Amino acid sequence: MKKILDLISEELKKAFEAAGYDSGLGKATISNRPDLCEYQCNGAMAGAKQYKKAPIMIANDVAGQLQGSAVFSEVSAVAPGFLNLKIKEEFLTDYLRSMRDDVKFGLDMPQNPQKIVVDYGGPNIAKPLHVGHMRSAVIGESIKRILRYCGHEVIGDVHLGDWGLQMGLIITELKERNPQWVYFDENYTGEYPAEAPFTVSELEEIYPTASGKSKMDGDYKAKAMENTYKLQSGVRGHRALWEHIKNISIADLKANYSKLDVDFDLWKGESDVQELIPGMVVSMKEGGHAYESEGALVVDVKEETDTKEIPPCMILKSDGAALYNTTDLATILDRMEQINPDGMIYLTDKRQELYFEQVFRCARKTGLVPSKVRLNWLGFGTMNGKDGKPFKTREGGVMRLENLIKETVDEMYRKITENQSLPEEEAARTARQIALSALKYGDLSNQASKDYIFDMERFTSFEGDTGPYILYTIVRIKSILNKYQEQGGVLSAAVLKDAVSGSEKDLMMVLTRFNACVESACEEIAPHKICAYIYDLANAFNRFYHETKILAEEDVEKKAGWIALLVLTRDILETCIDVLGFSAPERM
Ligand code: ARG
Numbered sequence: 001m002k003k004i005l006d007l008i009s010e011e012l013k014k015a016f017e018a019a020g021y022d023s024g025l026g027k028a029t030i031s032n033r034p035d036l037c038e039y040q041c042n043g044a045m046a047g048a049k050q051y052k053k054a055p056i057m058i059a060n061d062v063a064g065q066l067q068g069s070a071v072f073s074e075v076s077a078v079a080p081g082f083l084n085l086k087i088k089e090e091f092l093t094d095y096l097r098s099m100r101d102d103v104k105f106g107l108d109m110p111q112n113p114q115k116i117v118v119d120y121g122g123p124n125i126a127k128p129l130h131v132g133h134m135r136s137a138v139i140g141e142s143i144k145r146i147l148r149y150c151g152h153e154v155i156g157d158v159h160l161g162d163w164g165l166q167m168g169l170i171i172t173e174l175k176e177r178n179p180q181w182v183y184f185d186e187n188y189t190g191e192y193p194a195e196a197p198f199t200v201s202e203l204e205e206i207y208p209t210a211s212g213k214s215k216m217d218g219d220y221k222a223k224a225m226e227n228t229y230k231l232q233s234g235v236r237g238h239r240a241l242w243e244h245i246k247n248i249s250i251a252d253l254k255a256n257y258s259k260l261d262v263d264f265d266l267w268k269g270e271s272d273v274q275e276l277i278p279g280m281v282v283s284m285k286e287g288g289h290a291y292e293s294e295g296a297l298v299v300d301v302k303e304e305t306d307t308k309e310i311p312p313c314m315i316l317k318s319d320g321a322a323l324y325n326t327t328d329l330a331t332i333l334d335r336m337e338q339i340n341p342d343g344m345i346y347l348t349d350k351r352q353e354l355y356f357e358q359v360f361r362c363a364r365k366t367g368l369v370p371s372k373v374r375l376n377w378l379g380f381g382t383m384n385g386k387d388g389k390p391f392k393t394r395e396g397g398v399m400r401l402e403n404l405i406k407e408t409v410d411e412m413y414r415k416i417t418e419n420q421s422l423p424e425e426e427a428a429r430t431a432r433q434i435a436l437s438a439l440k441y442g443d444l445s446n447q448a449s450k451d452y453i454f455d456m457e458r459f460t461s462f463e464g465d466t467g468p469y470i471l472y473t474i475v476r477i478k479s480i481l482n483k484y485q486e487q488g489g490v491l492s493a494a495v496l497k498d499a500v501s502g503s504e505k506d507l508m509m510v511l512t513r514f515n516a517c518v519e520s521a522c523e524e525i526a527p528h529k530i531c532a533y534i535y536d537l538a539n540a541f542n543r544f545y546h547e548t549k550i551l552a553e554e555d556v557e558k559k560a561g562w563i564a565l566l567v568l569t570r571d572i573l574e575t576c577i578d579v580l581g582f583s584a585p586e587r588m
Helices: 004-018 043-051 055-065 089-101 131-149 165-177 200-216 218-232 236-259 270-286 324-338 350-365 401-418 424-444 467-486 502-512 514-523 527-547 556-580
Strands: 028-030 039-041 072-078 082-087 115-119 153-157 290-293 296-299 313-316 343-349 374-380
Touching: 004 028, 004 039, 004 043, 004 055, 004 082, 043 055, 043 082, 055 072, 055 082, 082 089, 089 502, 089 556, 115 131, 131 153, 131 343, 131 374, 131 401, 131 424, 131 514, 131 527, 131 556, 165 200, 165 218, 165 236, 200 218, 200 236, 218 236, 236 401, 270 290, 270 296, 270 313, 270 324, 313 324, 313 350, 324 350, 343 350, 350 374, 401 424, 424 467, 424 527, 424 556, 467 527, 467 556, 502 527, 502 556, 514 527, 514 556, 527 556
Parallel strands: 115 153, 115 343, 343 374
Antiparallel strands: 028 039, 039 082, 072 082, 290 296, 296 313
16 A cells, blocks of 8 residues: 555645646655644755746645645645645545555555564573673564564574583583583493483573683683583584583573563574584685685685775684684575575674674675675664663672563562552563563664663653553553443444544544554664654554543544544554564553
8 A cells, every 4th residue: 555655745746747847846744843734845945946936936836736636635835935735634534444454554565575584682502691682682573573564574593602612611510510420421322311410590500600710720721622622523422411501591591582572483503503614614715715814714805995994704713613703604504505585684782793794795705695685784782771881780790681571570560559459460461561561662762773771760651752651552542442342332333534633633644654664664674663653653642532532422423433543543553562572461
């Protein structure tokens, strides 16, 4: 379905043409003076030079053509040559009716749906998720959902950090503590136990201990490197332990991501592509791209147009070991072979910018991806505390994501049970739902690349630009709709009617922007645009609500018209929060 701005522009184009001017001048924008008009067109100003005429004359000519238009109720040419426009109530109602009857409220599906891999989350196994992992999970999940809603095929991949020295460290510490374990008996040929001999909380204690020891103690570090090597070269006992570590970590990660309503289609990790590395290295050498430099194997990725130094991409260290880069490159190769996507989107913190520039250039240069495959990296800023520094616990430590979620849920629980008694199960569920809206909206409403300040009080407030405010608005609508039904009204029978008040018309106009907004959020990979939109929509609804006695209205048709408007507002708000990754309760 055409976007409303396009329809308005079409009407303007016809008028410019009929008045003898270039139709290209007929472009509408949303008014930046809502006190004067709803839309505006500056085409007459742009045409002045071309036609050697005062802009106001052109504007007058065009305005003359628009008398009796089916789109505009008011067209005025104002000095020095603006066209101020108001749209007809009937036109607006018709547009909203078609939106409502369309599958996705008038959002066009792409002619060539794309297959896109979104690489987000990026947790490391055996380490707990901390607040630093939240942004990648929350933004990535939303991008995945937005692209899907817009008709693309999207595959979310968690890309686990499950290989390398960190694994060797854990194995080393396990061996120090339990040298008698069968895993360390090199003559053992039997089956290993199915159950891991440790729990996830033990692992979480073991990793920092081992990492600390290796920094102090050279022998310990050497052992860790040897154990890493043994794991990577396939020593059975080491592999079996690693499987245990991986399994219990993944179970724990899944539980934690599900607390955030985040899920992944693929649970692949760095370890899954190790076998592709040797072949990849050979072909990079044979292609003349990879060469030895100070013992290491590198690929030059600098370009003539660079304004800053882009160092070569290192493929193998001088000891022959693979690096973070190597694994990312092999993952690109794996995705091209297994999935053959049209694009890959990566979410990491901003500090990895240069790194991804190198990896992407290297992937293109060495032919791992054809030029038509898009590689997008989205770097997000830091979540800071009120002191402007990276968010910490009150004690100054790194906050676990689990704890942040719990604190937010507790705060919401306190708020919603303060003045009302809800059944315990409902209160808990609702508190969680609102808490997720607070966390996610608080994060997503900022442009991803910017840092933001996590402010519990502000994020959990029911007023202002917050998730809970959006949910509160949805719940308010639901409650009116429920009462309408209790009075015997039938929602599906309610028919939209022309706006009778300014606030009603405003609400209708915000609704018409849905498809354009979602489309640009998708094209620009920008969830914050959807947040800004629903904030406008919630505000427009609340203004209308405060001015209108909906349920007390005696004119049945008028009331039904408002109800239809409420249904559409609710549906659009719920669709938007769903793509942002949260949902609204029935009451709160
Ligand atoms: N595990 C990495 C880290 O903790 C993040 C992974 C990001 N994704 C990627 N494909 N490199 O920094």
